[in-house]
Amino acid sequence: MTDSLPMITLGGGCFWCTEAVFVRVRGVVDVQSGYSNGQVQRPSYEQVCTGTTGHNEVVRLTYDPAQVSLRQLLEIFFTIHDPTTLNRQGNDVGTQYRSAIYFSTPEQKLEAELLIAELEQAAVFHGPIVTEVLPLANYWPAEDYHQDYYEQHPNQGYCAFVVGPKVAKLRQTFAALLK
Structure with a gap:
């Protein structure tokens, strides 16, 4: 059944954080952590961590x-990470932590660009949004x-202090969209 459903790939810092949020969203039938938009084929975590492969944790x-619209998924995405920091989320620093939306269709690209424009117009964030919107690659x-x-x-240090608060923010802000 999932072969016919749409996919979108998001980079919002450490993939542990982003995955933990989206597995709880109604209508999200699969979440896979991975690497994208870099130059090396089949990169390893160790390679990506060097910052030299060009990949993003996604x-x-x-x-x-x-059950859930792309717009709703993107609204969650922009709520759970800071899209104004280039190549960083909190203490996670490097190009592998950049904010990104990697689309598979022209409609996904348009939806992402429209939402970014609305967020910028409404001055939702303290600075300009630096989220890259590019076709999914590699x-x-x-x-x-x-x-x-x-x-x-869940009790590992990073999970408890970084991931946990993002999950709590999801529950507080998007309760109607939870599984």
Whole structure:
């Protein structure tokens, strides 16, 4: 069934954070942590962490538009990370943590650009949005131990202090969209 559903790939800092949020959203049928838009084929986590491959830590979302719209997914995305910081989210610094929307269709690109323009017009953030909006390229799934990381390690330091608050923000801000 998921073969016919749309996918969008988002980079919002560490993929553990982004994955932990989107697995809780109604209509999101699959979330896969991975790497995209870099030059190396089949990169490893260690390679991506060097910052030399050009890859971004991302989540690839497969979603059912009858249950959740792309617009709603993008609104969640812009709420759970800071799209105004170039190549960083909090203490995570490097090009692999850049804010990005990697689209698969022209409609996804248009939706992303329209929402960014609305957020900029409304001056929602303290600075300009630096989220790149590009076609998805050279996607590769992250290693198995990165998948469902927060679910498996909720008390690990990073999970408790960085991921947990993002999940709490989702629950508070988007309760109507939770599974």
